[in-house]
Amino acid sequence: MLQTKLVNEELKAWTIQQRRHFHMHPELSGQEYKTAAYVKEKLAEFGIPVDSRFSAPNVVAYFKGTEGNKTVALRADMDALPLYEEGDKPYISTVPGVMHGCGHDGHTAILLAVAKWMSSHPQLVKNNIVFIFQSSEEASPSGAKQLVEEGILDGVDVIYGIHLMANLPIGKIGFATGFAMASSDDFDITIEGVGGHGGQPQDAVDPIYIATHLIQGFQSVVSRNLHPLQAGVISFGGMQAGNSYNVIPSEVKLQGTIRAMTFEAAELMHKKTAQLTESLCASFGAKGHYTFIEGTPPLYNHPKACEFAKRVIDDTFGEDVFEKMDPTLGAEDYSYYLKEKTGAFINVGMQSEKSQYPHHHPKFDIDEDAIPTAIELMIQLALNVK
Structure with missing residues (x-):
């Protein structure tokens, strides 16, 4: 465990208590109303006003700094996952089929702890602080996108967020600079053919046969349209077609995901998959219906914000703590904030025997x-922005 300069054992114990409360009472994306009410209750205890302009169940609060030359936004996500929790921990989820399986309970408790510390040390906080307790990171529509559209970043100079990471050793803090995480968009496809007898395929337009070509064809978008130095992936996750041995169905439904590491690559892959669906299906005499489901854009960690964060990490914890990380094709809706404002998304390691299972x-x-x-880390980032 790293030594901290501002966080004492009392604040640690308080934060763990809050985290366990959130863990025991998880709520799915867009349903975090009890969580939001609890967060508001704590902020009221700290004397930090909540801004009611933003849609529920998001919670946004402002802390006025002593100088107010800069405004720093700090974000935590609040939603849980549709999972049945396993194990015998004393703070196991009390909601069947819902659990905090990604660390958002910790993120919410940590940001509350930052607010608690600042309310106890107001004279040390020169910058204005925006606390963002965000709904719906795990699902679409994105809570981050909604808040950005509602003006959450108006007047903000820089934004920082953290993620507790089970694949980064405890005692390490790391991130990738530049494009750090992929976009995540989904698609639905319906191939409309002509059904018929399995023994008389000449009288049918077989959508299953066409689907096999389309699945193969989509891989050419990555291998033959995407720049070889740009990362991207297309994966099919579902296929529904027919239910008989000797009947050619009239339609096939496909679903899948598109991941890309740049804005340009994401746009190209969307365009090409839509074109390929229509043209390839038409070449076989079928109709291809393509529906694009917008997810999250690539996450871009701004170099200046990363450089500043690296200095803060070195000065606070020592130069051996930072770990340069590789980009990942995982996705995170924090990217909506970074698409609009300078900032960074930082991983705090927690890989250990207790945290041995993946997110x-x-x-x-x-x-x-x-x-x-x-x-x-979050306190030091907020205090030291100049």
């Missing part, structure tokens, strides 16, 4: 020894 696993848990590091 979104039914036995996932947080190593709570990582919590003070995350609180300290």
Whole structure:
């Protein structure tokens, strides 16, 4: 566990208590009303006003700095996952089929702890602070997108967010600079053919046969249209067609995901998959119906914000703590904030025996020894922006 300068054992214990409360009472994306009410209750205790202009169940609060030359936004996500939790921890989820399997309970508690610390040390906080307790990171429509459209970043100079990471060793803090995480968009496809007898395919337009070509053809978008130095992936996750041995169905439904590491690659892959669906299906005498489901854009960590964060990490915890990370094709709707404003998304390591299961696993848990590091990091980032 890293040594902290501002976070004491009392604040650590308080934060763990809050985190366990959230863990025991998880709520799915867009349904975090009890969580939001609890957050508002704590902010009221701290004397930090909540801004009612933003849609529920998001919670946005403002802390006025002593100088107010800069405004720093700090974000935590609040939603849980549709998972049945496994294990025997004393703070296991009390809601069947819903659990905090990605660390959002920790993120919410950590940001509350930052607010608590600032309310106790107002003379040390020169910058204005925007606390963003965000709904719906795990599902669409995105809570981040909604808040950005509602003007959450108006007047904000820089934004920082953290993620407790089970695949980064405890005691390490890291991120990738530039494009750090992929876009995540989905698609639905219906191939409309002509059904018929399995023994008389000449009288049918077989949508299953066409689907096999379309699945193969989509891979050419990555291998032959996308720049070889740009990362991207197209994966099919579902196919529904027919229910008989000797009947050619009249239609096939496909679904899948598109991931890309740049805005340009995401746009190209969307355009090409739509064109390919229509043209390839038409070449076989069928109709292809393509529906694009917009998800999240690529996450771009701004170099200046990353450089500043690296200095803060080195000065606060030591030069051996930072770990340069590779980009990942995972996605995160924090990208909506970084598409509009300078900032960075930072990973706080918690990989240990207690946190041995990956994110979104039914036995996932947080190593709570990582919590003070995350609180300290967010405080130091907010205090030192100039």
